[in-house]
Amino acid sequence: MRAAAGLFRPNAFAPGMDARETWEMLSNVVTVVGLPFAIAVFIYEQRRERKNEEEEIFQRLSDEYREFLKLVLDNADLQLLRREGGPPVLTPEQTERRLAIFGILISLFERAYLLVYEEDMDRHTRRLWQSWEDYIREWVRRSDFRAALPELLPGEDEDFQAYIRQLMVKEPR
Numbered sequence: 001m002r003a004a005a006g007l008f009r010p011n012a013f014a015p016g017m018d019a020r021e022t023w024e025m026l027s028n029v030v031t032v033v034g035l036p037f038a039i040a041v042f043i044y045e046q047r048r049e050r051k052n053e054e055e056e057i058f059q060r061l062s063d064e065y066r067e068f069l070k071l072v073l074d075n076a077d078l079q080l081l082r083r084e085g086g087p088p089v090l091t092p093e094q095t096e097r098r099l100a101i102f103g104i105l106i107s108l109f110e111r112a113y114l115l116v117y118e119e120d121m122d123r124h125t126r127r128l129w130q131s132w133e134d135y136i137r138e139w140v141r142r143s144d145f146r147a148a149l150p151e152l153l154p155g156e157d158e159d160f161q162a163y164i165r166q167l168m169v170k171e172p173r
Contacts, residue, residue: 051124054116058128061112065135068108071101087144099152102145106152109136113160140167 017025072080078098079088090098112132118125139145146168153161 054125054128057115061108061115061132064108064111068101068105071104075101083142098144099148102148103152105139105145106149106156109139109164110156110160113163114157117163136164137167137171140164140171141173143173146173 072078075097078090078094078101080098080101082088109132116125116129116132118129121129140149149164149168153164
């Protein structure tokens, strides 16, 4: 208790200063040093949190694409994983299922576009987007998917529609 009481005595920290002046000086030191440090920690935490949120979004989208691929496997008769040869001859029921699956896929691509794509992406976001762009390009190269796009794109986000149309021009058939 005696040591704590000594803090309030004159000259405890600096000769020639009373306790009030000492506390003011300490307050100024905390403000000058502590406030910038607190701001730096806050900014660091905000960036880390944003990066974690981006990773979580990417992971959820990846999980949804994996579920989509399971759907494709469950409908193997539609031959949606086939990349070579002509389009398969499908029954009307199979054609309907294929269109529904393409609808699910275009919805997933639009969600990825809206959540990940940015005009001016930083390196990290560009890396996340690149895998989605690869998936989209792969599907846009398919003639059956390309043929379904005029029916699938209306009602989707306008920027996303423009992006898909731009890829259709760039990608070989």
